[in-house]
Amino acid sequence: MVRRRAGDAGGAPDVLDVSERFWSSGGERLDVDGAVLVRNPAAPGHPSGTFLTAVRTGSAEQLDRVLARCHDLVEGGCRRVVVDAATPPVVAAHLAVEDWTPTTQLHLVLPATAAVPAAGIAPRPLSTDEDWARATELFRADHLEEDARHVRSARPAAATAAAVALRRSLTPAATWFAVERDGGFVAMVAAWAGDGGTGVVEDVFVRPDARHAGLARELLRFAVGQARAGGAGPVLIGAETDDTPKHLYARFGFRPAAVGHSWVRGT
CATH class of the missing domain: 3.40.630.30 (Gcn5-related N-acetyltransferase (GNAT))
Structure with a gap:
């Protein structure tokens, strides 16, 4: 799946892409056999800083190989796998069998045209x-x-x-x-x-x-x-x-x- 970068002309921002780039900005992105591993050396075990994304593995066996590779690259392995519309259904199915837990995050956007008064505080x-x-x-x-x-x-x-x-x-x-x-x-x-x-x-x-x-x-x-x-x-x-x-x-x-x-x- 090709995502449009936030702010490109012709449409609303891809909020999932924006969120991912925010949380991955302190780390590095590594191609791992059909997925991308985001790895943050500052917090290798934290699921918001070290995670798998763009997962395109076509079988449970391939996903297991990806996860095994992550164990080689990150202490403790990967604790979060992001799924999107292009992720094969077998990925979520296999993670469910292996007792991973599904989670959701709501994303909201304040439009550029929304006027916001100046704050009365100065943190x-x-x-x-x-x-x-x-x-x-x-x-x-x-x-x-x-x-x-x-x-x-x-x-x-x-x-x-x-x-x-x-x-x-x-x-x-x-x-x-x-x-x-x-x-x-x-x-x-x-x-x-x-x-x-x-x-x-x-x-x-x-x-x-x-x-x-x-x-x-x-x-x-x-x-x-x-x-x-x-x-x-x-x-x-x-x-x-x-x-x-x-x-x-x-x-x-x-x-x-x-x-x-x-x-x-x-x-």
Whole structure:
């Protein structure tokens, strides 16, 4: 399947391509016998940074060979396989037999024509080791809240550390910002201007004790402004299909565009 690059004349951005390029921007792409392995040395075990995509294997046996090759190239192997309209059905079928878990991600796009007021806050960019250590506390709170909502065991702290390492590897192309109050971080957001005309907003999180005061909306205004100042027109954001932030994003003006599908193991 040939995807049009986001921002090309004549159509809307391919949001799945934009999202993939965002998460793979800190790594490398390797052709692996009928698939592409995205490998991020900063977080080799994190499924958002190291994954298989463009999978075109025509049999279960060929897919097993690809996965075995990934074990040779990445410590612990590949934990996520992205499927799209051109992925042969046998891929998902075989992963299901092998007890991989299907996952979905909702992608929404704020049109380039959507006017967004200037933010009333000025989060500061993360730059130092201390900044990232404090941000890790927010990521940890986010992860624990998410695990509790899904009624599952809390992921280990090492998984949170890998998620933070992955994001830090995406800088300086993308920038993470934090809102600081009383000497601590209470909220964060990330912005990426993109490389094809479509930006990305990620990791909108407000600490529970700072919620219900409009801070999340201000973070969205700020991050969209940052992406557009860097040259973006439309702006992409992702949300879990079963979580409430998707409603906030829709009210803000983001429009549902696509649902991405993956299979993961080890979660």
